[in-house]
Amino acid sequence: MARELIAALQVMEVCRRNRVLFSSVRTANEWISPIGQEFVREIDCVVVPLPPLRARSDTVPSLVSIYLNRINPALDRQIAGITPDGMQMLQEYRWPHNYTQFKGCCKSLRLWQRGQSSAQTR
Structure with a gap:
């Protein structure tokens, strides 16, 4: 599902015109979730880690x-x-x-x- 969302964001060039915020749950040992890593890699997101x-x-x-x-x-x-x-x-x-x-x-x-x-x- 993350791949489809990333593809749609790229095709529509949403990230060029808008700030896109998303959140993901991570385990205590992770800096960023695997899905978050895909977003960072594919659409150049900024990561803002927030404690629960x-x-x-x-x-x-x-x-x-x-x-x-x-x-x-x-x-x-x-x-x-x-x-x-x-x-x-x-x-x-x-x-x-x-x-x-x-x-x-x-x-x-x-x-x-x-x-x-x-x-x-x-």
């Missing part, structure tokens, strides 16, 4: 704020923040599916929202 979210729990409050500011305009009720207990739960969670799971959790906060000012997670 579970290794950067101190950034969770900032990420929550950024993501809520991004999704709030589309919500019928605004989420202004998260209770301290809720934030602690988010920071302590292991996030096995990393940012995808984190974003889904932030979207679901509106279901648990209490009042207008703060969301409580369960």
Whole structure:
């Protein structure tokens, strides 16, 4: 599948006109995944290694704020923040599916929202 995507990007010259971002999961022993190596080799990508979210729990409050500011305009009720207990739960969670799971959790906060000012997670 990676080969087909690389071929399509090359044929359409997407990488000449745009910045293409992709992410890949790697093991602890790898600098870059095998699929990532193909992208670097074929379309001259820049590699930006990021530690998993579970290794950067101190950034969770900032990420929550950024993501809520991004999704709030589309919500019928605004989420202004998260209770301290809720934030602690988010920071302590292991996030096995990393940012995808984190974003889904932030979207679901509106279901648990209490009042207008703060969301409580369960």
